[in-house]
Amino acid sequence: MTEGLLTAKAVMERLSQSGQRVVTAESCTGGLVSALLVHHAGASDCVEGAFVTYSNQLKHSALDVRDETLARFGAVSAETVTEMAEGALRAAARATVAVSVSGIAGPGGGSDEKPVGLVWFGLAVNGKKTKAVSQNFEGSRTEIRWQAALYALQLIAGYDE
Template sequence: MSLASDLLEIARNSGATLATAESCTGGLIAGAITEVAGSSEVFDRGFVTYSNAAKQDMLDVRAETLEAFGAVSEEVAAEMARGALSGSRASLAVSVTGIAGPGGSEHKPEGRVCFGLAWEQFVITETVEFGAIGRSAVRQATVNHALRLMIAKLSPQ
């Protein structure tokens, strides 16, 4: 089974509904989820917010947060996840914002991706350094990590 299939089964069993807020993956997480037949039972919607304006317009990311921390930051990932949760009927939302490459900088290198996970009134964030493994590989690694984060949150402890 795929990670997306595993996620959908766990979400179905737990009664969860899902939403995504994606920047660097451009909808690939939502695509992976909806690739699985029956995903409409638990997947509510995905937000592709590639530009800062889209993050602000669709997810209520604050201009002050973008200015202070930059789009690739845990602070923005947190606001994206909260925005996806409040802007949907989902009970769990994941967000991703990062630098897939090529490029990056000394302070924000290629392969850095910030993740957010929001449910109820909670938000957790983390940053993963995938490294300069190439744009496609960073994007795929980001999809897999986001799916694993949601699986871990929904799995019985």
């Protein structure tokens, strides 16, 4: 947890110094990314808000993830996290950076194609092409969720790369 809080503080300082505001769209992390960010005083200077969209229905209604995308690629996919990040950026008008997270934290729910520990991340930045990356984490459900939250913070930190 300490590493996450330190990373979140560094991310906040970087966003504040550059005048950027972040919004998160989280599924398997269940709000951990935003919780780490708002743990620190001054979060209101750079955190616009958060969406916790665990169900596909809420991904669709809150973030405009297309039903076709969810049906064809599933919730844990590059296509879905791309639409989640872009939807969050549109919904949070003052945000300039959005990160999205969707994965399989386990212990069940995995498959050969999408094993437990697979997490997809989306990063949308105003004026740039949205990127999607995946990581495979190991450990318990809690460990996978924390690793995913930390990775999402690192993505936000490198938003302009």
